[in-house]
Amino acid sequence: MRCSLEKGFKRSILGGGEIKEEISEAEKRFDFYRKTVSLFLGPFVFLALLITPMPELSAEAHRLCAIMGLVLIFWVGEPIPIPATALLGPALCVIFAVAKSSVVFAPFSNPIIFLFIGSFMLAEAMKTHHLDRRLALTILSLPMVGNNLYCVMFAVAIIPLVLSMWISDSAATAMMYPIMLGVLSTIDRLGNSTEAPNGLIDPQTATKKRKFGAGALLTIAYAAVIGGIGTPIGTPPNLIGIAMVNKMIGVNISFFSWMSLAVPIMIVMAFFMLLYMSFVFPPLSSEIKGLSQVILKEKSALGSWTRGQKNTLAAFFFAIVLWILPGISAAILGTGSEVYKFLDTHIHEEIVSLIAALGLFFAPVNWSERKFTITWAEAVKIDWGTILLFGGGLSLGTLMFSTKLADFVGSTLIKLTGVSTLWEITAMSIVLAIIATELTSNTAAANMLVPLAISVAKTAGVSGIPPAIGVCLGASMAFMLPVSTPSNAIVYGSGKVPITCMIKAGIILDTISFFVIFSGLRILCPLVGLL
Numbered sequence: 223m224r225c226s227l228e229k230g231f232k233r234s235i236l237g238g239g240e241i242k243e244e245i246s247e248a249e250k251r252f253d254f255y256r257k258t259v260s261l262f263l264g265p266f267v268f269l270a271l272l273i274t275p276m277p278e279l280s281a282e283a284h285r286l287c288a289i290m291g292l293v294l295i296f297w298v299g300e301p302i303p304i305p306a307t308a309l310l311g312p313a314l315c316v317i318f319a320v321a322k323s324s325v326v327f328a329p330f331s332n333p334i335i336f337l338f339i340g341s342f343m344l345a346e347a348m349k350t351h352h353l354d355r356r357l358a359l360t361i362l363s364l365p366m367v368g369n370n371l372y373c374v375m376f377a378v379a380i381i382p383l384v385l386s387m388w389i390s391d392s393a394a395t396a397m398m399y400p401i402m403l404g405v406l407s408t409i410d411r412l413g414n415s416t417e418a419p420n421g422l423i424d425p426q427t428a429t430k431k432r433k434f435g436a437g438a439l440l441t442i443a444y445a446a447v448i449g450g451i452g453t454p455i456g457t458p459p460n461l462i463g464i465a466m467v468n469k470m471i472g473v474n475i476s477f478f479s480w481m482s483l484a485v486p487i488m489i490v491m492a493f494f495m496l497l498y499m500s501f502v503f504p505p506l507s508s509e510i511k512g513l514s515q516v517i518l519k520e521k522s523a524l525g526s527w528t529r530g531q532k533n534t535l536a537a538f539f540f541a542i543v544l545w546i547l548p549g550i551s552a553a554i555l556g557t558g559s560e561v562y563k564f565l566d567t568h569i570h571e572e573i574v575s576l577i578a579a580l581g582l583f584f585a586p587v588n589w590s591e592r593k594f595t596i597t598w599a600e601a602v603k604i605d606w607g608t609i610l611l612f613g614g615g616l617s618l619g620t621l622m623f624s625t626k627l628a629d630f631v632g633s634t635l636i637k638l639t640g641v642s643t644l645w646e647i648t649a650m651s652i653v654l655a656i657i658a659t660e661l662t663s664n665t666a667a668a669n670m671l672v673p674l675a676i677s678v679a680k681t682a683g684v685s686g687i688p689p690a691i692g693v694c695l696g697a698s699m700a701f702m703l704p705v706s707t708p709s710n711a712i713v714y715g716s717g718k719v720p721i722t723c724m725i726k727a728g729i730i731l732d733t734i735s736f737f738v739i740f741s742g743l744r745i746l747c748p749l750v751g752l753l
Contacts, residue, residue: 260299268292283625285318290618290627297666304666305607308614320621329620330613333572334465338612340575341455342604344538345389347582347596351530354385354397359521362401369513371409371505375438376496378402379445383492386449387456388538390605391698392708394446399712402442406435406718408516409505430506436723437503439713444495444701444731446709451698452488453545454480454571458608459668463694465616466672470623471686475752477571478549482750487695487742494734502727533585533595541578544569608665615669622673632677644684645744651675651689652739655696656732660706664697671697687752688743695743699735702728 271288279287293311297304312326320326348354358381367373378401382394410431450457454464454477464475548565555561582595622628641647651671658667671693679686700706702725704714713719747753 256299257301260295261301263299264292264295264301267295279627279630280625282320283627283630286315286320286618286621286625286627289314289318289320290622293618294670297663297670303607304663305610305614308611308669311614312617315618315621320625325624326617326621327613329469329616330610332465332613332616333570334461335572335609335613337455337572337575338458338461338609339604340572340577340579341388341541342609343579343582343596343601344534344541344575345393346600346604347530347534347537347579348389349393349397350596350600351528351534352524353531353534354389354394355401356524356527356531357381357385358398358401359517359524362405362517363514363521367514369509369511371508371510371513372500374405374513375441375500375505378405378438379441379492379496382442382446383449383488386446387452387488388542391446391450391457392712394449395443395709395712398442398446399439399716402438403716404520405513405517406438408513409510430504432718433723434503434505436719437499437727439716439719440503440724440727441496441499443707443709443713444499444727445492447698447700447707448488448491448495451484451491451695452481453477453484455575457698458612458665459672459694459697460484462612462615462665462668463672463690465612466619466676467687467690469616469620470673470676471690473687473752475687476549476552477545478552479750479752481546482549483691483742483746483752484695486746487738490742491699491735491738494738495731498730498734499727529587530595533582533587537578537581537585537595540581541574544574544578545571611663611665611669615665619669619673622677628673628677629681631674632679632681635674635678636681641678642682644679644682644688645740647675647679647682647684648688648692648743649736649740651678652692652696652736655693656699656736659697659700660702660728660732664700664707667697668694685753688747691747691752692739692743695739696735699732699739701731701735 268288268291271291272285276284276287289311292314293307296302296307296310302310315321315326316323361367361377361381362374364377367377378398382391382398385397386394451460454460454475460480464480468474548562548569551559551562551565579596579601583598583601585595587593587595622631636642639650641650651674655667655671658671672690675689675693676686679689700710704711704721704724706728710724714721714724
């Protein structure tokens with residue numbers, strides 16, 4: 223049964239922005255067996271590694287190796303929630319005397335944890351006040367978009383691409399999903415009224431429409447996934463890489479430096495994705511008359527800007543300006559200038575994030591009733607699981623280096639693979655990350671692979687920064703399967719995206735992403751001072 227664009231919006235409002243992720247029966251069975259096997263395999267591997275003699279390792283490194291075996295299997299198989307595994311690993315490290323409790327749990331208070339918390343609260347305020355949907359409709363109603371379907375597809379890709387630089391890719395996709403369904407329904411209705419007045423549509427036309435609908439939904443999911451690499455807060459692997467590079471290499475990658483490197487890669491990847499999707503999933507016609515009027519009507523139905531939307535947008539702009547200001551001042555005035563020194567000393571990314579978020583508790587939406595932009599009940603809806611997963615991964619990564627387990631793993635990988643140069647190690651890191659992120663969460667993939675990439679680079683005597691960043695970027699390129707990322711699962715749950723379409727498109731985009739990331743790092747790392 224067809225639904226209008228308006229009904230699509232009502233479904234979004236009634237559902238509170240939550241989109242049910244549906245998977246097929248075959249995938250449910252696979253998920254069941256995956257969890258069951260890993261539940262028993264994890265402890266078995268732990269015990270096997272624990273009793274296996276490893277004279278080349280210290281006692282602490284040996285025990286950590288066994289714990290890491292259990293954690294990695296649990297992260298991939300997910301017999302218990304991934305964040306719970308992130309707590310289990312450090313807890314076992316204390317129980318088996320790998321390190322003291324104060325050392326093991328110290329990374330959970332890393333400053334970047336608070337950058338996560340503040341940025342998540344800002345994103346929650348955006349969702350609470352429907353600022354994301356207002357921005358989406360504003361872009362879709364631009365005159366340059368109009369009734370042209372290629373322009374519409376470009377717009378619906380740009381929206382999640384830009385939004386996911388600041389909020390999670392799943393939130394950006396969940397916001398665009400009902401809007402896209404409504405747009406497709408409206409295109410179908412308007413197209414039928416002009417192209418087939420007798421109500422009859424030939425099978426070939428119907429197939430093309432279904433194919434275009436699948437491509438349109440995949441485009442918003444893929445754009446959201448790609449956009450996450452653009453800023454440090456766009457997706458957890460970015461901050462994991464930044465924190466581990468700082469901790470294990472001693473190099474601080476600023477907000478501005480990350481964007482200088484990642485945004486060009488993001489733009490190039492988005493360009494190739496759009497080019498491929500428009501070629502493989504083309505619309506029936508380039509223009510649908512009346513589409514822009516329907517979108518304008520929906521935008522008008524939102525009414526005027528609310529005080530909450532204005533306050534949230536102001537907080538976002540405040541944070542963005544201060545996040546990039548130190549980098550801009552360094553580029554223009556130099557790192558020796560007093561302005562840069564002041565900003566570098568006082569304006570840290572995590573402080574900016576917290577101040578911007580905390581400001582929402584003071585910004586009134588109704589002063590007479592003492593109502594403010596965000597409440598604590600709304601603020602605590604953030605993804606605490608990701609925060610715990612970040613802390614656990616950073617804890618285990620730090621212990622790998624302090625116990626010298628990372629050195630052993632690095633030298634072993636070099637012997638097995640034969641890689642030794644910087645760009646061979648970077649290429650291997652990107653490939654492993656792309657493969658891993660199709661099987662487990664990008665956060666878990668980054669937690670597993672960033673320490674390994676750095677350890678291999680250190681053993682080979684080359685910089686660990688490009689390999690580490692390669693893992694972070696590769697871990698976000700999840701295109702093939704519904705289970706690869708929530709964004710894919712959301713659009714797959716519509717029933718309009720055949721699994722074969724997702725796999726075929728995913729294989730091509732995974733391949734393209736490797737070459738884009740590798741080429742981007744090789745060109746840009748020296749230019750932005752990260753090599």
